[in-house]
Amino acid sequence: MFENKDNSKTSISQLGEFGLIDHLTKHFTIEQETTIKGIGDDAAVLNYSENQNVVISTDLLVEGVHFDLSYMPLKHLGYKAVMVNLSDIYAMNANATQITVSLAVSNRFPVEALEELYAGITLASKKYNIDVVGGDTTSSTSGLIISVTAIGTVNSIDVVYRNGAKENDLIVVTGDVGAAYLGLQVLEREKEVFKVNPKSQPDLEPYTYLVERQLKPEARKDIPNLLAELDVKPTSMIDVSDGLSSEIIHICKQSDVGCNLYEDKIPLDPQVMATCEEFELDSTTVALSGGEDYELLFTIQTEDFLKIKANPHLTVIGHITDKKEGMHLITRANTKIPLIARGWNSLSEE
Amino acid sequence: MFENKDNSKTSISQLGEFGLIDHLTKHFTIEQETTIKGIGDDAAVLNYSENQNVVISTDLLVEGVHFDLSYMPLKHLGYKAVMVNLSDIYAMNANATQITVSLAVSNRFPVEALEELYAGITLASKKYNIDVVGGDTTSSTSGLIISVTAIGTVNSIDVVYRNGAKENDLIVVTGDVGAAYLGLQVLEREKEVFKVNPKSQPDLEPYTYLVERQLKPEARKDIPNLLAELDVKPTSMIDVSDGLSSEIIHICKQSDVGCNLYEDKIPLDPQVMATCEEFELDSTTVALSGGEDYELLFTIQTEDFLKIKANPHLTVIGHITDKKEGMHLITRANTKIPLIARGWNSLSEE
Numbered sequence: 001m002f003e004n005k006d007n008s009k010t011s012i013s014q015l016g017e018f019g020l021i022d023h024l025t026k027h028f029t030i031e032q033e034t035t036i037k038g039i040g041d042d043a044a045v046l047n048y049s050e051n052q053n054v055v056i057s058t059d060l061l062v063e064g065v066h067f068d069l070s071y072m073p074l075k076h077l078g079y080k081a082v083m084v085n086l087s088d089i090y091a092m093n094a095n096a097t098q099i100t101v102s103l104a105v106s107n108r109f110p111v112e113a114l115e116e117l118y119a120g121i122t123l124a125s126k127k128y129n130i131d132v133v134g135g136d137t138t139s140s141t142s143g144l145i146i147s148v149t150a151i152g153t154v155n156s157i158d159v160v161y162r163n164g165a166k167e168n169d170l171i172v173v174t175g176d177v178g179a180a181y182l183g184l185q186v187l188e189r190e191k192e193v194f195k196v197n198p199k200s201q202p203d204l205e206p207y208t209y210l211v212e213r214q215l216k217p218e219a220r221k222d223i224p225n226l227l228a229e230l231d232v233k234p235t236s237m238i239d240v241s242d243g244l245s246s247e248i249i250h251i252c253k254q255s256d257v258g259c260n261l262y263e264d265k266i267p268l269d270p271q272v273m274a275t276c277e278e279f280e281l282d283s284t285t286v287a288l289s290g291g292e293d294y295e296l297l298f299t300i301q302t303e304d305f306l307k308i309k310a311n312p313h314l315t316v317i318g319h320i321t322d323k324k325e326g327m328h329l330i331t332r333a334n335t336k337i338p339l340i341a342r343g344w345n346s347l348s349e350e
Numbered sequence: 351m352f353e354n355k356d357n358s359k360t361s362i363s364q365l366g367e368f369g370l371i372d373h374l375t376k377h378f379t380i381e382q383e384t385t386i387k388g389i390g391d392d393a394a395v396l397n398y399s400e401n402q403n404v405v406i407s408t409d410l411l412v413e414g415v416h417f418d419l420s421y422m423p424l425k426h427l428g429y430k431a432v433m434v435n436l437s438d439i440y441a442m443n444a445n446a447t448q449i450t451v452s453l454a455v456s457n458r459f460p461v462e463a464l465e466e467l468y469a470g471i472t473l474a475s476k477k478y479n480i481d482v483v484g485g486d487t488t489s490s491t492s493g494l495i496i497s498v499t500a501i502g503t504v505n506s507i508d509v510v511y512r513n514g515a516k517e518n519d520l521i522v523v524t525g526d527v528g529a530a531y532l533g534l535q536v537l538e539r540e541k542e543v544f545k546v547n548p549k550s551q552p553d554l555e556p557y558t559y560l561v562e563r564q565l566k567p568e569a570r571k572d573i574p575n576l577l578a579e580l581d582v583k584p585t586s587m588i589d590v591s592d593g594l595s596s597e598i599i600h601i602c603k604q605s606d607v608g609c610n611l612y613e614d615k616i617p618l619d620p621q622v623m624a625t626c627e628e629f630e631l632d633s634t635t636v637a638l639s640g641g642e643d644y645e646l647l648f649t650i651q652t653e654d655f656l657k658i659k660a661n662p663h664l665t666v667i668g669h670i671t672d673k674k675e676g677m678h679l680i681t682r683a684n685t686k687i688p689l690i691a692r693g694w695n696s697l698s699e700e
Contacts, residue, residue: 009460012489021487023461024468028475028482032447034503035481044483046448048503049399056406058484058499060452064491097382098396102410102497110359111373118374125378131385132378133394134408137371139362140495141414147452147497149408153384153398 018341040254041162042091042239043152053159055152057088063143071187074113076215077146078120084241085150086128086219087294091239092161093224094154098133099125102147104140117146128221154224158233160298165236165255169299171318172234172308174220176267177244178283181290182275183207183214209271217294223313230307234298245288246341247297248318249327255299258325261318261339264332288329288339368691390604391512392441392589393502403509405502407438413493421537424463426565427496428470434591435500436478436569437644441589442511443574444504448483449475452497454490467496478571504574508583510648515586515605519649521668522584522658524570526617527594528633531640532625533557533564559621567644573663580657584648595638596691597647598668599677605649608675611668611689614682638679638689 015023025039036053037045043057061067061081069077082099089096101121105114125132130150190202204211220239227234236255238247244266252259266287276283299320300308308314318330327339365373375389386403387395393407411417411431419427432449439446451471455464475482480500540552554561570589577584586605588597594616602609616637626633649670650658658664668680677689 009462012455012457012459012461012464015461017487020461020464021485024464024487025482025485027468027472030481030483031479032481034447035483038481038483039485044448044450046404046483046501048402048404052398054396054398054404056448056450056484056499056501058450058452058497059486060454060488060495060497062454062488062490062495065454065489097384098394098406100394100406100408100499102408104410104412104415104495105362107362109362111362111365111370112359114362114370114374118377122377129381131380131382131388132375133380133385133388133396134406135371135375135389136409137367137374138410138412139415140412142492145410145412145454145490145495147408147410149406149450149499151396151406 037161042088043094045092045159047156051156053154053156055089055092055094055154055159056149057085058147058149059084059088061146063145069144071191072215074116075120075123078117079124079216081146081148082121082124082128083217083219083294085148086130086221087239087241089150089152090220090224091237091296092152092154093158093227093234093237094152095224096128096130096150096152096221098131098151100134100149101132102136104138104145106140106142106144109144128219160234160237162236162238162251163254165251165257165299165320167257167320167322168302169235169320170302170305170316171248171259171261171297171299171320172314173240173244173267173297173317174223174295174313175293176269176272177240177293177295178272178287178290179210179213179269180217180292181286182272182279183210183212184292185279186210186275187214207271207275209269210275214292217292219294220296223296226311226313230311232300232304232307234300237296237298240293240295240297241291243289243291244297245339246291249339249341251297251299252320252327255320256323258321258323259318259327259339260321261329263329265315265317267315284329387511392438393444395442395509397506401506403504403506405439405442405444405504405509406499407435408497408499409434409438411496413495419494421541422565424466425470425473428467429474429566431496431498432471432474432478433567433569433644435498436480436571437589437591439500439502440570440574441587441646442502442504443508443577443584443587444502445574446478446480446500446502446571448481448501450484450499451482452486454488454495456490456492456494459494478569510584510587512586512588512601513604515601515607515649515670517607517670517672518652519585519670520652520655520666521598521609521611521647521649521670522664523590523594523617523647523667524573524645524663525643526619526622527590527643527645528622528637528640529560529563529619530567530642531636532622532629533560533562534642535629536560536625537564557621557625559619560625564642567642569644570646573646576661576663580661582650582654582657584650587646587648590643590645590647591641593639593641594647595689596641599689599691601647601649602670602677605670606673608671608673609668609677610671611679613679615665615667617665634679
């Protein structure tokens with residue numbers, strides 16, 4: 001009935017993920033006085049008391065799209081499903097407090113498999129000090145689907161949106177980027193080797209950091225606290241889920257500004273550099289478009305530079321420009337390349 | 351890898367939906383001081399300000415399990431997905447204020463189909479005065495999955511849980527029950543007829559109420575307001591999603607009480623009675639086990655009876671007893687039958 005054989009119809013892949021969300025949600029208006037920020041940031045911001053906001057974010061993880069159970073242990077999957085959502089809360093400069101977890105599972109999963117999944121969820125909730133307060137469990141006609149909603153709180157004056165970046169602000173990223181994507185490449189390669197020779201024992205030793213970043217990412221709970229300690233309020237912030245390039249474009253578009261990103265400043269782990277060489281991949285492309293890093297990307301006023309300068313968690317990778325100047329990567333050879341969002345797009349043509 | 355061929359493993363259907371949720375969530379503890387109520391009620395209850403609570407509830411709807419697109423128009427599906435969640439908020443005696451909507455869709459859906467779905471979501475949000483504040487859209491390897499999270503507010507002293515029913519309290523249900531289940535039977539029959547003869551035009555005229563209750567249910571937004579006007583605070587409340595029998599059992603178990611339900615008091619629409627006769631179904635079984643009514647079931651102190659007595663929306667269908675007396679249906683013939691939860695179970699063996 002809804003097969004897309006009619007050429008007059010628009011296929012989802014013509015719009016892409018962000019285009020589709022924009023298209024479908026552009027008519028939603030804000031009517032409730034408790035709604036401070038609706039669709040369009042890492043989380044919605046609600047206000048029910050004078051000085052404190054509630055932030056809420058939700059994500060769906062779909063088997064075969066976001067994860068492959070042939071190399072993703074269920075315990076890790078449960079852990080990662082929580083991280084993906086907490087990361088959105090921290091990107092609002094907020095503290096995560098609760099989550100709900102809904103599952104759709106087919107009968108091919110025994111209860112013991114779901115116990116593993118929940119063990120990962122429990123581990124994440126204990127480590128990040130959040131309560132699991134609700135959810136829904138239902139059957140699925142095919143794969144496993146996990147829907148997590150995360151809730152957090154932030155003082156009204158501390159909340160940080162994507163749209164506050166101003167010309168001359170510095171662009172800062174936490175940790176390093178590109179490793180999770182390479183971890184996926186390593187695991188995909190091992191899966192192919194295993195198909196040919198099921199007795200082969202993979203040697204993942206040179207890739208431990210990459211595989212860990214893919215299978216057991218950690219959300220940056222520490223960063224809102226660190227920023228408070230350093231007395232720095234970012235002018236904008238977003239989490240790095242789709243790739244550095246895609247995220248800086250979100251900030252620039254929503255803030256109505258441009259940017260220059262410096263290739264030689266992008267923080268890369270030595271394993272990322274070594275593995276890029278082995279896989280014959282360009283490390284900058286991996287860093288910009290890899291995604292799933294769950295680091296935070298933010299902008300600060302130049303006068304805050306001295307406060308963050310010495311911090312090993314934080315790297316200045318560029319600065320905000322006037323919108324007219326566009327969004328560019330300045331390469332090591334000092335050429336300017338326009339940034340494009342090649343973020344991992346789960347809605348591209350199958 | 352996780353195929354359930356090992357007999358030492360427990361299949362999900364051995365536990366059933368409620369058993370599975372209990373089993374998986376029993377280890378979750380409450381650590382956050384902002385968490386008032388976690389898993390186990392219609393919604394979680396959070397507190398971020400002195401006198402007001404935030405309630406939050408989430409539901410997954412899965413194609414082929416919860417809906418069949420061959421007779422469920424997408425606009426109705428969008429509307430219903432919102433109602434299912436708002437109903438949980440009203441069951442806490444709260445006012446719904448926001449929702450988030452996440453979708454997993456396969457490429458077989460053209461954008462126009464998703465526009466229809468969103469038209470239903472928009473209609474519901476305008477009619478019920480809630481804001482759509484977030485969500486996620488991703489691809490699915492097979493069917494359509496909709497995950498809605500609803501948020502509401504309630505004065506701390508007005509929140510109603512499932513566990514407050516006391517001996518001698520009266521059991522009250524809003525509206526009437528059983529119609530949505532019969533609507534589904536009518537639609538399933540028409541689908542079979544259509545398969546045999548695609549030119550047949552169904553005459554749904556005698557079933558309009560039933561079909562509307564199935565395809566376009568309305569959550570009881572009016573009831574928390576009505577209860578406030580009548581100056582009645584229920585001692586316990588739940589929404590009727592799985593069937594009257596299943597819901598009263600939830601209330602009794604969580605309140606540690608028993609109950610007597612009177613067969614002749616259960617409110618049935620004339621179309622329910624006529625169609626049960628036509629389909630040779632027992633109307634009491636349909637009313638008790640049908641589900642998807644999205645009415646509210648609650649208990650009140652006997653001294654509040656006069657306040658609700660004259661109200662056409664409310665019907666007293668029984669009373670709470672001591673736990674030792676068990677949970678029973680008192681039939682028209684004045685025999686006592688133990689109540690069993692035969693609620694619609696989406697996790698039974700496929």
